Amino acid sequence: MIPTDAPQIDILTISSAVLMIATFGVVVRRGFMDWLRAYRYQTMALSGVTAIIAYMTGIWEIYIAAALTLIIKAVVIPRVLLRVTSQLKFVARYELNPYISVRLSAIISALLVALAYFLTQQVPFRSDQILRAYLPVSLSLLFIGMFTMVNRRVALNQIVGLLIIENGLFLFATALTHGVSLIIEIGVFIDILVGVIISAALMTRISHTFDNLNVDNLEHLRDDKEE
Amino acid sequence: MIQELIASTGFSIIIVTLLFTPLAALVLTTLAGKKRSIETITAVSTFLILIQGIILVAAVISEKTVTAFNGLFYVDALGAVVLLPITLVGFVAALYSINYIGRQYNNGFIDHKQLVRYYQKFNLFIFTMLLVPVSNNLGLMWVAMEATTLVSVLLIMLYVKEDAIEAAWKYLIVATVGLSFAFFGITFFYYANTNAAASDLGEGLNWTIMLSNAELFDPTIVKIAFIFILVGYGTKAGLAPMHTWLPDAHSEAPTPVSALLSGVLLNCAIYAIVRFHIISSNAIGSLFSSQLLIILGVVSIGIAAASIYFQRDMKRMLAYSSVEHMGIVAFAIGTGGLIGIYGAVLHIINHAIAKPLMFFASGTVSQKFETKAMLHIKGVITVMPATGALFLLGGLAIVGMPPFNIFLSEFLILSSGFNSGQFIASSLVILFLIVIFASFTGHLVRMVFGTPRKAMKKGDLGNLAVIPMIILVVLALILGVYVPEPLQILARDVSTIINQGGLPK
Numbered sequence: 016m017i018p019t020d021a022p023q024i025d026i027l028t029i030s031s032a033v034l035m036i037a038t039f040g041v042v043v044r045r046g047f048m049d050w051l052r053a054y055r056y057q058t059m060a061l062s063g064v065t066a067i068i069a070y071m072t073g074i075w076e077i078y079i080a081a082a083l084t085l086i087i088k089a090v091v092i093p094r095v096l097l098r099v100t101s102q103l104k105f106v107a108r109y110e111l112n113p114y115i116s117v118r119l120s121a122i123i124s125a126l127l128v129a130l131a132y133f134l135t136q137q138v139p140f141r142s143d144q145i146l147r148a149y150l151p152v153s154l155s156l157l158f159i160g161m162f163t164m165v166n167r168r169v170a171l172n173q174i175v176g177l178l179i180i181e182n183g184l185f186l187f188a189t190a191l192t193h194g195v196s197l198i199i200e201i202g203v204f205i206d207i208l209v210g211v212i213i214s215a216a217l218m219t220r221i222s223h224t225f226d227n228l229n230v231d232n233l234e235h236l237r238d239d240k241e242e
Numbered sequence: 243m244i245q246e247l248i249a250s251t252g253f254s255i256i257i258v259t260l261l262f263t264p265l266a267a268l269v270l271t272t273l274a275g276k277k278r279s280i281e282t283i284t285a286v287s288t289f290l291i292l293i294q295g296i297i298l299v300a301a302v303i304s305e306k307t308v309t310a311f312n313g314l315f316y317v318d319a320l321g322a323v324v325l326l327p328i329t330l331v332g333f334v335a336a337l338y339s340i341n342y343i344g345r346q347y348n349n350g351f352i353d354h355k356q357l358v359r360y361y362q363k364f365n366l367f368i369f370t371m372l373l374v375p376v377s378n379n380l381g382l383m384w385v386a387m388e389a390t391t392l393v394s395v396l397l398i399m400l401y402v403k404e405d406a407i408e409a410a411w412k413y414l415i416v417a418t419v420g421l422s423f424a425f426f427g428i429t430f431f432y433y434a435n436t437n438a439a440a441s442d443l444g445e446g447l448n449w450t451i452m453l454s455n456a457e458l459f460d461p462t463i464v465k466i467a468f469i470f471i472l473v474g475y476g477t478k479a480g481l482a483p484m485h486t487w488l489p490d491a492h493s494e495a496p497t498p499v500s501a502l503l504s505g506v507l508l509n510c511a512i513y514a515i516v517r518f519h520i521i522s523s524n525a526i527g528s529l530f531s532s533q534l535l536i537i538l539g540v541v542s543i544g545i546a547a548a549s550i551y552f553q554r555d556m557k558r559m560l561a562y563s564s565v566e567h568m569g570i571v572a573f574a575i576g577t578g579g580l581i582g583i584y585g586a587v588l589h590i591i592n593h594a595i596a597k598p599l600m601f602f603a604s605g606t607v608s609q610k611f612e613t614k615a616m617l618h619i620k621g622v623i624t625v626m627p628a629t630g631a632l633f634l635l636g637g638l639a640i641v642g643m644p645p646f647n648i649f650l651s652e653f654l655i656l657s658s659g660f661n662s663g664q665f666i667a668s669s670l671v672i673l674f675l676i677v678i679f680a681s682f683t684g685h686l687v688r689m690v691f692g693t694p695r696k697a698m699k700k701g702d703l704g705n706l707a708v709i710p711m712i713i714l715v716v717l718a719l720i721l722g723v724y725v726p727e728p729l730q731i732l733a734r735d736v737s738t739i740i741n742q743g744g745l746p747k
Contacts, residue, residue: 139462141437157426161419170411177418184422188429192436196447199381203425206388210418213395217414220399220407233408236490238549238558 027148030067034060034152034186035128038159041179042124043117047100050175051093058089061182068145068189076197077189084185087204092178092211099215100171113166120166127158140191149190156183168229170221174214181207253301254310257317257376260294263287264369271361277347277354280361281340287365288329288336291372295329298322303731306746309378313448316378318746319735323587324375324513327594331505332368334710335498338602339364341706342497345609352400360400360496367393367502374510380428381447383514384421387478390507391417397499398491409487409494416487417478424474424514430467431521434459449517453744456524464525471518472534479511481572482542485565489549492564493557493614497605500557501598504564509590512571519575520744528578535576540667540674542569547674551681556604556614559685560597563640566678567593573671574655575740577662583737585654591729592647592721596639599714603633606707607689610698616685620692628702630690632711637686639718641679647721 037060040053062085069077113120131154140146156179164176185203221233267287271280301308302322309316317325343360346352352360370393373386391414398410428447435446438458445451477484492500515535522531546566553559567589574586606629607622608614623630639646652675659668702708720726725733735746 138466139460140433157422164415164419173415177415180419180422184425187426191429191433196381199379199385199447202382202385203388206385206392209392210388210414213392213399214411214414217395217399217407217411220402221411224402224404224407233411236405236408236412236494238489238552238554 026067027144030060030064031148031152034064035155038156038179039121039124041175042159042163043121045113045117047169047171050172051096054175054178055089055093057179057182058084061186062089064149064186065189068149068193071145072193074193077193079197080185080189080200083201083204087208088178088182091208095211095215096171096174099218102219113168115166120162123162124159127162128155131155131158145190145193149186153183153187153190156180156186170214170218170229174211174218177214178207178211253298253305253308254315256294256298256301257308257310257315260291260298261369261372261376263290263294264365264372268362268365268369271358271365277344277357280358281344284336284361284364285333285340288333288368291368292329292333295325299326299732300728303728303735306735313378313445313450314382315376316448316450317376318739319732320513320516320739321375322732323590323736324509325372327509327591328368328371328375328506331502331594331598332371334598334602334713335501336364337706338501338605338710339496339498341704342605342609345703346496356400360397363393363397364498367397367499371502371506371510375513378448378450380431380449380452380517383517384425384428387424387475387510387514388418388421390510391421391478394491394495394499394503394507398495400496401494406494409490413487413491416484420474420477420484422474423470423477427467427470427472427474427518430463430470431459431518434463434467434525449521452521453524456521456744459521459525461526464522465530468518468522468531468534472515472531472538475511475514475518476538479508479515479572480542480565480568481538482545482565482569485542485545488565489558489561492561493555497601497608500560500605501601504561504601505594505598508564508568509571509594512568512575512590515572516575516740520740523740524743532576532578535572536664536667539569539571539573539576540670542566542572543671543674543678547677547681550678550685553681553685554616556608556616556619556685556689557601558614559616559682560600560604563600563678563682564593564597566674567597567640570652570655570671573667574658577655577659577664578741579658579662580734580737580741581654582658582662583740584733585651585658587733587736588721588725588729589648589651589655592639592651592718595714595717595721596636596646596648599632599636599711599718600640602707602711602714603629603636606703607633609703616689618695619689621694622690625694625698625700626702628708629711632708632715634686634690635715636711636718637682637690639715639722641682642675643679645719645722647718650722650725 037057044050044053062081065081132151135151160176160179164173167173267283270283274280299322302317307318347357370386370389374383377383395410395414398406432447435452435455438455480488492503519531543566546562549562550559571586571589574582611619622633639648642648642652656668738747
């Protein structure tokens with residue numbers, strides 16, 4: 016390692032650690048409001064990481080992507096979700112009992128992070144500081160997002176799991192390819208935004224039709240259903 | 243030379259107008275207030291799309307490729323095979339919608355606002371699907387694919403009832419997570435591409451450019467990338483074991499939308515997989531991706547066979563039949579060779595004809611009998627002679643009875659399977675197909691014949707419910723005995739594209 020690179024590597028390590036901690040903040044929270052706040056912090060961290068990538072590669076489009084992340088994911092999406100929950104006719108903001116306890120979830124998530132680091136070492140990526148720092152983090156986000164999605168009963172919290180996966184996806188694409196192309200990224204952002212709005216509309220309907228937001232209610236459609 | 247230039251730009255304009263037509267229809271349906279005019283606008287626009295689609299496919303047959311916007315859009319024979327069913331099924335589904343959605347409106351299941359929303363989203367859905375086969379940029383293709391999910395979720399949400407909400411939620415979550423996997427795969431391929439050749443950032447996502455660099459790709463990365471793609475787009479294509487959302491979504495959607503989802507949208511997802519299959523074959527040889535496609539195909543057919551055997555719900559049975567047919571297409575592409583791809587192309591088109599026919603018939607039946615439970619549906623042919631007869635013919639077509647079209651393509655695919663040495667897989671497919679044949683026909687015969695459980699008013703549900711089905715059944719019969727010359731050329735071109743490195747020769 017060349018000594019002059021040392022400060023930059025510190026930035027990379029610290030920023031990826033911050034992003035990781037923010038992600039764990041989402042895993043260990045049970046209440047929806049805490050979740051959403053943690054998601055917002057995570058997205059801010061992601062935006063910072065994106066800006067660092069932009070600085071190090073010198074590609075100006077990535078700055079725009081960072082700004083878009085900050086505006087759409089840290090401001091607009093949480094606001095949409097908050098709006099929906101305030102319209103719900105009951106308080107479904109707490110995840111009373113996820114399938115696996117919070118303590119165990121944190122341990123499992125830690126194992127998933129280890130798995131992500133292990134897997135990225137198996138693939139012959141070109142050696143690059145950005146890749147080495149952020150690629151395992153992005154895969155961890157994918158795994159943790161999937162884990163939180165299957166672990167939560169409340170529909171609202173499943174959406175946050177989905178958003179974590181999307182954040183992982185974004186970091187992965189930015190770290191690996193230094194931004195796919197701006198037009199495509201804007202398209203992806205719009206898709207995510209519309210997806211969140213649709214899921215918000217669906218949640219309102221679920222709450223009106225089923226009295227609560229538990230996904231356990233959504234088990235009527237089966238092949239062995241008696242008519 | 244100048245004539246060629248005019249011809250090529252002329253065809254490029256067709257891609258643009260083709261994409262523009264459904265958007266114009268979307269705006270017009272928003273502006274027009276009356277039910278009648280909204281229906282007319284949608285029918286006319288889908289008819290125009292059909293005409294333009296046929297012109298574009300004819301152009302592809304003569305010119306081999308049509309491009310527009312500096313390579314952003316690229317249509318070759320493979321894209322044409324997916325494009326043709328979109329335009330055809332879009333048109334008949336619009337005709338059928340006038341009857342079906344109109345009846346739901348008259349019966350008070352939906353109000354005027356929902357009717358307007360339905361037609362807006364119907365047009366938007368057509369647009370997003372058309373965008374998939376014409377995109378050369380794989381990122382744009384992904385955006386279009388995710389947009390199809392979002393729009394079709396909105397269409398499923400049309401009915402405010404528990405089952406529809408459940409289906410829409412599952413579909414949204416599963417398909418979106420699936421497509422994130424596909425995006426990981428696309429990013430891997432893009433990374434391999436930028437590593438292989440330092441091409442311009444924006445165009446590195448173009449399929450044609452990836453194809454030209456494919457031989458330089460890192461083999462390990464290509465393998466990982468293809469697995470991500472197969473899981474991602476395989477979810478959207480309803481390949482088992484990622485198919486769990488499909489029977490819910492396809493059975494709870496409004497019937498014309500079910501027809502589009504099953505007959506057309508699944509093809510778009512298979513198409514995306516095939517694009518990456520070609521790149522992966524160029525990079526590391528076709529063995530890896532072919533084997534995976536064959537395995538997923540056989541598993542899909544097997545799971546569909548078991549589910550159809552135990553099925554009680556008419557529309558769910560049709561949805562599982564789509565899982566089966568997508569499995570057959572995946573199997574056919576996996577076996578490869580001239581005959582295999584030829585069969586796959588015919589099968590995509592044949593399924594896109596027969597499955598909407600079945601959904602239309604089942605939609606009319608369920609409106610008349612007011613249930614989807616097969617136990618309560620008896621004597622369709624005595625209550626509704628025309629629909630009952632078409633239902634029976636469509637069912638025989640879908641299980642692969644000669645002289646219908648699906649028999650022909652399944653026969654080609656299975657013979658290709660045995661020729662390519664896939665004895666175990668092909669034997670399993672035959673076994674599953676026999677199970678499906680027996681159980682599907684059993685369910686069908688019990689519904690079509692017999693005496694109705696209660697006295698019902700006889701008669702079909704109007705011309706516009708029957709005409710789309712007649713169009714489709716005639717096509718199914720024609721394609722069963724004779725494959726028209728243009729379609730033969732198209733199928734041969736696709737097999738050149740898939741088997742010989744991706745570019746038409």
